[in-house]
């Protein structure tokens with residue numbers, strides 16, 4: 232596959248920026264417990280297939296000119312592949328995750344250690360939060376999900392530590408238990424989302440903040456199409472989200488379709504596998 236690097240501008244004038252991602256190979260991936268409606272332990276999952284699909288996601292990022300760092304997977308933590316949940320990194324500051332379910336609790340310290348060892352400024356969270364799974368960063372604000380995993384108190388803690396306004400959004404459909412299963416940033420200012428995943432008040436907030444948002448259908452949401460990663464120009468998205476893909480193209484985005492069907496058996500897609508490390512661009 233030949234992809235245009237992020238930094239090139241499309242005909243429609245969209246420019247992407249090269250990103251730094253942290254990922255975790257799904258070496259120990261399986262479905263052995265159920266903490267969301269997608270997970271059926273009795274059906275299990277194919278680790279080899281998951282690895283192959285994950286490798287093509289990583290390759291797609293590298294072809295786009297992004298940098299991928301890796302954290303070692305840990306045996307007995309099958310969901311550790313979902314790096315987005317490991318932390319929230321904004322301006323080089325790392326807000327640690329504190330998982331809602333005991334099955335994933337050990338992932339929080341493992342991810343935080345990775346950043347501590349590399350000299351990042353870190354904060355161990357006092358409140359339950361599942362990292363970028365529930366915090367999506369735009370230029371002027373961070374959108375934060377609550378309702379299933381992340382506590383509202385953690386929204387305030389993140390705002391205080393990162394110095395960026397945090398807007399709370401309430402999730403109401405258990406299939407869309409993390410914010411990143413129902414919404415993704417198209418660039419620093421606009422988003423795509425599935426309205427039915429949000430409470431009525433939160434829908435109004437989204438309409439007010441993003442009058443020009445891409446609105447996804449239930450068909451796109453049900454294949455985890457909203458669990459996508461955009462660099463402002465290229466959007467890496469589940470291939471089955473055909474309606475969403477058409478609309479993205481219409482708006483001048485380059486679409487990079489991927490197949491992560493095996494990881495979807497745990498309720499994850501491309502974004503779940505991807506933790507963005509946002510460097511400190513501020514002059515202090």
Ligand code: ARG
Pocket residue numbers: 266267270310313315316335363364365409411412497498499500502503504
């Ligand atoms: N099985 C995992 C869980 O329920 C999936 C996590 C997906 N990650 C995400 N960022 N949405 O916690």
